[in-house]
Amino acid sequence: xxxxxxxxxxTVLKTVDFGIYLDGGDxxxxxxxxxxxxxxxxxxxxxxxxxYQDSEARLIATxxxxxxxxxxxxxxxxxxxxxxxxxxxWGTSKELLIPHREQTVKMEEGHRYIVYIYIDTVSGRLAGTxxxxxxxxNVPPQYEENQEVDALVWKPTPLGYKVIINNxxxxxxxxxxxxxxVHVGEHLRAWVKGIRDDDKIDLMLQPxxxxxxxxxxxxxxxxxxxxxxxxxxxxxxxDPEFIADKLQCSKKNFKKAxxxxxxxxxxxxxDDGIRLL
Numbered sequence: 512x513x514x515x516x517x518x519x520x521x522t523v524l525k526t527v528d529f530g531i532y533l534d535g536g537d538x539x540x541x542x543x544x545x546x547x548x549x550x551x552x553x554x555x556x557x558x559x560x561x562x563y564q565d566s567e568a569r570l571i572a573t574x575x576x577x578x579x580x581x582x583x584x585x586x587x588x589x590x591x592x593x594x595x596x597x598x599x600x601w602g603t604s605k606e607l608l609i610p611h612r613e614q615t616v617k618m619e620e621g622h623r624y625i626v627y628i629y630i631d632t633v634s635g636r637l638a639g640t641x642x643x644x645x646x647x648x649n650v651p652p653q654y655e656e657n658q659e660v661d662a663l664v665w666k667p668t669p670l671g672y673k674v675i676i677n678n679x680x681x682x683x684x685x686x687x688x689x690x691x692x693v694h695v696g697e698h699l700r701a702w703v704k705g706i707r708d709d710d711k712i713d714l715m716l717q718p719x720x721x722x723x724x725x726x727x728x729x730x731x732x733x734x735x736x737x738x739x740x741x742x743x744x745x746x747x748x749x750d751p752e753f754i755a756d757k758l759q760c761s762k763k764n765f766k767k768a769x770x771x772x773x774x775x776x777x778x779x780x781x782d783d784g785i786r787l788l
Contacts, residue, residue: 516581516637523556533572543572577602579628583678586696587626589618613640625665647681654703657719662701682712691759728760728768741787
C-alpha cells in the first residue's frame with residue numbers, strides 16, 4: 512500500500528516519453544516525471560521515492576527530498592500568500608499549502624514558521640499546520656537519562672529554548688547551558704538531562720558525565736589551536752562569554768580541559784594564552 516506524503520520503495524513498471532510508471536499495488540500506476548528519473552533507470556528497478564499529489568490530486572512520485580514528511584515537523588519558508596492560505600517551500604517542486612485556519616498568526620511571505628505535515632481528512636490532500644501543540648506530548652515520554660535525541664528548536668522562552676524532541680515531545684534547553692549559537696528551526700543533537708514529575712523534559716547540548724564533556728572541550732581546544740598557528744589568547748581570566756563564543760563551552764569546563772591537556776603534555780599555559788606543543 513502506497514503511503515502518501517512518505518517515502519516508498521516502488522518498482523518500475525514501464526517507461527514512457529514523459530517519465531516512468533511505478534507499481535503502486537492493486538493495479539495502481541504512479542507517474543514519475545522524466546525530470547526526477549535517475550539516469551539508467553529501467554523496467555524492474557526498485558526506486559526509493561517520495562509520493563505526493565499534483566494540482567489534480569493525482570499521485571506523483573519524485574526523487575526530490577522534502578524537508579519533512581507526514582507526521583514530522585520542519586521550519587518552512589513562505590513563498591506566497593493568497594486567499595486560500597500560505598504556500599511554503601518544503602523541498603519539492605510542489606509547494607505545501609498551510610490553510611489560513613491552520614495558522615496561529617497571519618503568515619507572511621519570506622518568513623519562516625515551524626510547521627507540522629499532515630493529511631487533511633476532508634480533502635485527502637497533504638497540508639501543513641502551525642498549530643503544532645496538538646501533535647505533541649500525546650504519549651508518555653519513554654526516554655532514559657543521557658539518551659541522545661534530535662531536537663528541533665521551536666521558540667525562545669525566558670528560560671531558554673523550547674524544542675521538539677524526535678517529532679513527538681516538547682523539551683526545554685536552559686539558556687545557562689547553551690554555549691553555541693542556537694536558531695529557531697535548527698536541528699540539534701541533544702541529550703536528555705531528566706524528566707520531571709509533570710513529564711516535562713529537560714535537555715542538554717552535551718552528554719552528561721565529566722569525561723564526555725571534557726573530551727569534547729579538549730577536542731575543540733586542539734582544533735582551534737591547529738587552526739590558529741598553535742596559539743589561542745585564552746586564559747583563566749578571559750571573559751566567560753568570549754570562551755563560550757569561541758569554544759561553545761563554559762569557562763569552568765574550559766579550565767578543566769586545559770588542565771587535562773597540560774597534564775598530557777599537549778599544551779603550554781602562558782600568561783597571554785595557551786600554546787600547542
